[in-house]
Amino acid sequence: DQQVKQNSPSLSVQEGRISILNCDYTNSMFDYFLWYKKYPAEGPTFLISISSIKDKNEDGRFTVFLNKSAKHLSLHIVPSQPGDSAVYFCAASAWYDMRFGAGTRLTVKP
Amino acid sequence: NAGVTQTPKFQVLKTGQSMTLQCAQDMNHNSMYWYRQDPGMGLRLIYYSASEGTTDKGEVPNGYNVSRLNKREFSLRLESAAPSQTSVYFCASSEQGAGLNTEAFFGQGTRLTVV
Numbered sequence: 001d002q003q004v005k006q007n008s009p010s011l012s013v014q015e016g017r018i019s020i021l022n023c024d025y026t027n028s029m030f031d032y033f034l035w036y037k038k039y040p041a042e043g044p045t046f047l048i049s050i051s052s053i054k055d056k057n058e059d060g061r062f063t064v065f066l067n068k069s070a071k072h073l074s075l076h077i078v079p080s081q082p083g084d085s086a087v088y089f090c091a092a093s094a095w096y097d098m099r100f101g102a103g104t105r106l107t108v109k110p
Numbered sequence: 111n112a113g114v115t116q117t118p119k120f121q122v123l124k125t126g127q128s129m130t131l132q133c134a135q136d137m138n139h140n141s142m143y144w145y146r147q148d149p150g151m152g153l154r155l156i157y158y159s160a161s162e163g164t165t166d167k168g169e170v171p172n173g174y175n176v177s178r179l180n181k182r183e184f185s186l187r188l189e190s191a192a193p194s195q196t197s198v199y200f201c202a203s204s205e206q207g208a209g210l211n212t213e214a215f216f217g218q219g220t221r222l223t224v225v
Contacts, residue, residue, distance in 0.1 A: 004152070034213055043114070043200055043216030044153070089152060096141060096160050097168065098214065100152035 003027045004092050006101035014109055019077040021104050023090030026071065030092035030099075033066060035075045038087045038103070047088070048075070080108045112136055114217035116201050122223045123191045131186040131220050133201030141204045142184035143168075143214060144176060146197040153200060159184055191224045198222070 005024045013019045021035075031052040036044035050057040050064045050073070057064050063076045077084055085108050090101040117132045135142065140161045145153040155168030159178040173195060175187045184203075188195060198221050202214040 002152075006152075036216075041218070043202075043218050046213040046215070049213055091153075096143075096158050096166070097155065098143070099155070099169070100145075102150050102152040 001026075002102075003030075004090055004099045004101040006090055006104050008104050009102070010105045010107070012107045012109065013080050015082055016079045019075075019080045019084065019106055019108065021075040021077075021088050021090070021106065023073045023075075023092075023101055024071055025073075025092045025099075027092070027094070027099075028071075029094040032093045033064070033073050034091040034093070034098075035062075035064060036089040036091060036100075038089060044089055077106075080106075082108050082110050084108050114201055114203055114215055116199075116217035116220050118220060119218065120221050122225060123188075124225055125192060127191050128187065128189050129191065130188075131199055131201070131222075132183070133185065133217060134183045135201075135203040135215070136182065137203060137205075137215065138181070139203035139205050139215075140181070141206055141214075142178065143202040143204075144174070144184070144186045145200045145202065146170065146195075147200060147219075148197050156186065156199075188222075191222075193224045196222060196224045 034049040035047040038044045048062045066073045087103045089103045114135045143158045144156040157176040159165045162181045201217045204214040205212045
């Protein structure tokens with residue numbers, strides 16, 4: 001069973017606009033949520049995270065929002081840049097068990 | 111600072127052959143993980159080691175064994191490779207458990223093909 005779901009396999013936005021990537025989870029035990037970015041032929045790299053006791057975390061152009069009641073989180077990138085083009089994975093963890101979504105491929109067009 | 115290093119980067123095996131994927135980290139992290147990535151499936155946890163001397167099964171452990179050789183090294187062994195194990199394998203490490211408010215750092219991956 002897939003406990004973390006990213007329902008949009010791909011997203012295309014114009015440079016300078018906002019990118020919104022979404023993620024849903026089913027397991028109420030998850031208490032820490034992360035976003036990873038992945039380029040081809042490389043390992044995922046950590047982008048931003050949020051604890052279950054918060055509903056928002058910002059780091060520069062990146063903001064993650066958590067809605068625990070809806071079991072939903074989202075990543076906002078503002079403004080989007082061509083270098084942001086990559087696959088973005090949502091992850092949710094409880095203790096040592098970190099589960100990933102299938103990823104969303106973001107393309108930022110100049 | 112190399113971070114997490116995996117060897118080999120590519121490998122082709124015949125069905126039934128065995129092999130060991132090596133992983134080493136130089137960040138003095140306590141916890142280490144093995145994931146596999148398949149198209150449309152994201153990354154799935156095979157095994158993890160919370161600390162030196164301990165290992166535990168993850169989401170998809172069947173067909174694999176692991177060894178936490180020391181604090182730096184965590185190896186993944188396929189005893190009898192099957193085509194279903196064709197995948198990209200990622201090793202990762204973190205200071206403590208990912209659910210303990212700490213992120214994991216990943217290696218560059220090993221692309222394994224079983225024919």
